[in-house]
Amino acid sequence: MHFFGDLNIAEDYFLCDKCRNKNFIRICNFSVNFRGVNFSDDLIYDELTKVTYQCTHCKNTFSKQEIEKRLKEMIDERLKSLARPKK
């Protein structure tokens, strides 16, 4: 089997682990994080945007990190299943 140039293209989706749905919407939280500074009245602050992905079916939520980790695992599995046994 020639993998490159093959028309047989596989597509793996990240699926919700509760309901196996593959559709997600993005939810953003915007916040400002304040920290005091020693020996000073100054405040340091960071503006933060937190992104969560929510299953459109069961409303289960996932972080970007969780999704990226799972996608990496899916890639590993796919590559392993393509690996031909050595002669």
Ligand SMILES: [Zn+2]
């Ligand atoms: Zn779901």
